[in-house]
Amino acid sequence: MIKNILFDIDGTITDTEYTIIKSLQTLLLREKGISVKDEDLYYILGIPGEDGVRQFSNDQDDLNNLLEKWRIIIADYANYSTVFDGMEKLFFNLNNADLNLGIITSKTHQELKNDFDRFNLNKYFDIFVTASDTKKHKPNPDPIYKALDLLHATPGNSIYIGDSIYDMKCAHNADVPFALATWGAKDNPEFKNAEYKLSTPDSLMKIIL
Missing domain, CATH: 1.10.150 (DNA polymerase; domain 1)
Structure with missing residues (x-):
């Protein structure tokens, strides 16, 4: 689960x-x-x-x-820059389902503060892993390994949601299933290897519950 x-x-x-x-x-x-x-x-x-x-x-x-x-x-x-429609509602529902939420981003700590804090979404997340936290970055698996360690989690009970090939390769290199955020992704034939393709943010709920 x-x-x-x-x-x-x-x-x-x-x-x-x-x-x-x-x-x-x-x-x-x-x-x-x-x-x-x-x-x-x-x-x-x-x-x-x-x-x-x-x-x-x-x-x-x-x-x-x-x-x-x-x-x-x-x-x-x-x-x-804006928050995609439906994202905050998704985070609210995931929190209510007692699930652990984490951020894995290629932003540095300072870029996260400058670019993301203003959206007031930090309250929904348990951990944040930025480019400042690991020596190797996506598509290397180290950012996901760091997140799993912080959450005391395993690849088998986790999933990574992203929009790029780098995100998918990072997930697969860490043996974590990948869900493609199609609303932000560019077409790429490699995405055929994604375990899930999400048409909308709330479609994630059908996968995990």
Whole structure:
């Protein structure tokens, strides 16, 4: 029986695609003088920002400078980010069912505070695992291992909900079943390997209860 429900954030709980892509495009145009199409930046959805920006940097100092300026620019686009319809109702119902809820995100601790706290959803979750908590990140299984350890859980009584290939590979590498949040996912033939495909947030309840 599933007792531990683990969630990604971007593209799963919150619709942040516009904020992430447009702010990065603005950064690259201002700092590097290059214009990058939306679809050429989709790869960054689901991995730590540092990993995504690295290919545009010359060295570590340049990378640090880009990341700092990106954080400022993201704040200008923050109001475009919203919580997907039905998510808070789902969290409320999961809490009432006495299930453990956790966050596994590629955001750092500071990015979580800057980007997620304002939605007032933290109260529904028992644990948070960010990119600051593990040396290896998705698709490596370490973030899920960390979450399972914090919850005293096992792969067999847990599930991970996400929207990206990185999320699915992270789950499978940890032997945890994966549920695809189709409302935030891009089409990818690899998603045929997802154990579940959720059409709406509340469809998760049919899987776990």
